[in-house]
Amino acid sequence: MKQISNKNIHPLWLRINHWTNALAVILMILSGWRIYNASPLFAFSFPKEYTLGGWLGGALQWHFAVMWLFGLNGLLYLIINIISGRFRQRFWPLSMKRLVTEFISALKGRLDHHDLRRYNMVQKCAYLLVMADGILLVLSGLVLWKSVQFAVLRELFGGYDNARLIHFCAMAFLCIFILVHLAMVLLVPKTLQLMIRGR
Numbered sequence: 001m002k003q004i005s006n007k008n009i010h011p012l013w014l015r016i017n018h019w020t021n022a023l024a025v026i027l028m029i030l031s032g033w034r035i036y037n038a039s040p041l042f043a044f045s046f047p048k049e050y051t052l053g054g055w056l057g058g059a060l061q062w063h064f065a066v067m068w069l070f071g072l073n074g075l076l077y078l079i080i081n082i083i084s085g086r087f088r089q090r091f092w093p094l095s096m097k098r099l100v101t102e103f104i105s106a107l108k109g110r111l112d113h114h115d116l117r118r119y120n121m122v123q124k125c126a127y128l129l130v131m132a133d134g135i136l137l138v139l140s141g142l143v144l145w146k147s148v149q150f151a152v153l154r155e156l157f158g159g160y161d162n163a164r165l166i167h168f169c170a171m172a173f174l175c176i177f178i179l180v181h182l183a184m185v186l187l188v189p190k191t192l193q194l195m196i197r198g199r
Contacts, residue, residue, distance in 0.1 A: 009117055010198045017077050018195055024070040025174065027052060027062060032171060034059035041168055064145060071138050078131070091124050099125055116194055130177045133170050140167040 010018075034051035038059075053059025081087035098121040105111045106122050119127065143154045143163040157163035185192050 008198050010194055012198065013080060014077075015195055015198055017073060017080075020069065020073050021077070024066050024073060025178070027066045028070055029171065029175065031059045031062035031066065035063060036168065041165060067138075067141060067145070070134075074131075074134050074138070090119055091128055094124060094128075095121060116191065126177065126180070130174065133173050133177070136170045137167065137174065140164075140170060143167075 030050065030052035033046035034048075034053045035056065037045040037048070037051065038056040051059065053062045078087075081090075102111060102121045111120060111122065139153060140157060140163045142150050143157055143160065144167060147154050147160050147163075154160060154163060157166060
């Protein structure tokens with residue numbers, strides 16, 4: 001199996017894709033919170049100063065504009081990873097036994113991060129889960145955007161209201177992932193340098 005070079009752990013395309021996704025996700029979350037506030041699912045709303053769009057119409061415009069950036073950027077990421085073999089190299093194989101062991105190590109603050117060329121099992125599973133979450137966000141979002149046109153997809157989600165609940169839960173999972181991701185960057189700051197410089 002081809003080894004990942006020390007000189008270029010994260011190629012340029014990946015770094016561009018990562019930062020594009022970071023921008024898209026921030027804009028979509030903030031505009032999504034404003035959309036949520038217009039018709040809350042639960043007995044709370046998000047502070048207006050942490051939302052984007054100013055009003056429901058503005059938030060919808062932001063959300064539907066940025067969804068193309070989020071969706072196409074995510075699709076490009078998956079295609080390049082699969083075609084280049086990076087997906088198999090970085091995220092496979094998976095081991096439940098190693099996941100449990102390394103998760104316990106992570107909780108104790110003893111997870112190994114010395115070799116940044118390879119993802120540990122916790123990272124592999126976390127990144128795979130957030131990829132699946134991104135796909136779920138896009139599919140449920142399509143139902144909310146064009147419910148009539150995506151009638152089959154709407155039914156697969158159990159109806160419009162259920163798709164909205166799933167979309168919210170997927171967004172919540174993404175927010176939790178971001179918080180954990182940022183915490184790990186603070187604990188292992190050289191990963192930020194790696195995502196900026198590639199090596």
